[in-house]
Amino acid sequence: MTEMATFSTDRDTVRFTGSLSLAKIGDLPERLRAFDGTITRVDLSEIERIDTVGAWLIHRFAAEHDAAVVGLDTDGEHLLAQVASADQPVAMRPAHVGSFIRVVGEIGAAVEQTGRTLYGLLGFLGATLIAFWHVATHPKRFRFNAVVQRFEVVGVSALAIVGLMSFLIGIVIAQQGAVQLRQFGAEFLTINLVGRITLRELGVLMTAIMVAGRSGSAFAAQIGTMKLTEEIDAMRTIGVSPMEALVLPRVLASVIMMPLLGMYASLWAIFGGGLLCWITLDIPPVTFIQRLREVVPITDLYVGLVKAPVFGLIIAVAGCFQGMLVEGDAEQVGTRTTAAVVQAIFLVIVLDAFFAVFFTSIGWV
Incomplete structure (x- = not known):
């Protein structure tokens, strides 16, 4: 005993x-x-x-x-x-530091976190390209049905909200432009403003922001939930690549649908701007369209079509990347979903600025 x-x-x-x-x-x-x-x-x-x-x-x-x-x-x-x-002493209260040191420390931590995130995002983009190469060299592994389903989620389901948003933006651009140009007796230049800024910038940019908030967040939430429920681990166990089965269909759908949604949004914005010009400036639709053909160069259309798939790629990769980072508890799903939207919108705007400088340097102005 x-x-x-x-x-x-x-x-x-x-x-x-x-x-x-x-x-x-x-x-x-x-x-x-x-x-x-x-x-x-x-x-x-x-x-x-x-x-x-x-x-x-x-x-x-x-x-x-x-x-x-x-x-x-x-x-x-x-x-x-x-x-x-x-047996180590525990600090019940953090040591007091000066405001300047604390601010500098927070800035340094934010910069470090940003660097780590960008590094991980680039690595995830590389993994996505590798998965695309594997599927391209082995076409039987391509999941056509999954891509078509993502077409509906990213594109078809977004038509109503993207169209309404673009229509209202076109009205706002035309109204504000007409008010400012009236001071110089140049209301007719509102047509130039609506046509060029819509096809070149706002049509694709606002569509990208809408897709980031709508589809990018959905990608992060869906993949994050699958990560929590260990479905992704189960896929790896049975020999299915999550990059090929989950990430690649979403990336392809976003890359393909973004140019179409961008053009769709631009047309609705031009329609909204033309409607306001007809009502407030007495510019008939025929005159509006004829003037558009004269003042909008074809390069503006090319600019929008070049930027759109790049924006789609960034949105999808950011959403899937943040979804793959979910671990621990359900709170991580919300945190990563928010991070996916913020990162996607930020990167889209940064890339849009680079595109603006690039196209100006090659003469597409």
């Missing part, structure tokens, strides 16, 4: 006997706190067993009296070492 834990003193040594376990410790902690002798060794050679609670008591007792612990077997020594390593 296991004995209760007890101890005895012998000159400069405290010798423990019995079981140093939670069930058998009894009043040993109180007796150890009351001990005020001078010792150099704690002898545990005669104990029957020791658990974490017992190891903590011995560690604290030996530390208070600056004594060495002897007599433990290998397992006991390992347990005592683990308890000793965990």
Whole structure:
């Protein structure tokens, strides 16, 4: 039968006997706190067993009296070492730092996190291109039905909201342009403004922002939920590549649908601008269309068509990348979904600025 834990003193040594376990410790902690002798060794050679609670008591007792612990077997020594390593002071309140240092630290942490995210995003883009190459060299692995389904989610289901948004934006551009140009007696230039800015910039850009908020967030939430429910791990177990089955169909659908949605949005914006010009400026639709053909160069259409698939690629990759990062709990799904939308919109705007500089440098103005 296991004995209760007890101890005895012998000159400069405290010798423990019995079981140093939670069930058998009894009043040993109180007796150890009351001990005020001078010792150099704690002898545990005669104990029957020791658990974490017992190891903590011995560690604290030996530390208070600056004594060495002897007599433990290998397992006991390992347990005592683990308890000793965990005995670290805990700061209940963070150390006070100056506002300037705190701000600089937060900026540095944000920059570091941004660098890590961009590095991971580039790596994920590379993995996506590798998956595309594998599918291109093995056409039987191409999931046509999955891509068509993504066409409906990314494109067809978005027609109503993209069309309404673009129509209203066209009206706003025409109205604001007409108000400003009327001061110079140049209301007719509203047609130039609506046609060029819609085909070249706002049609594709606003569509990309809408797709990022709608489809990019859906990609992150769907893949993130599958990650939490271990469906992605199950796919890897049965030999199915998540990049080919989940990521590639979404990327292809976004890349293909973005130029179509961009053109669709541009047409609705031009229609809205033309309608307002007809109502407020008395410019007939025939005149509006004829003037558009004269003042809008074909390069504006090319600019929009070049930018659209790149924006679609960025949106899909950002959404899928953040979905793949989900781990831990359901809260991560919301966090990663928000991050996917923010990153996609930010990268789209940054790329749009680079495209503007690039096309200006080659003469497409």
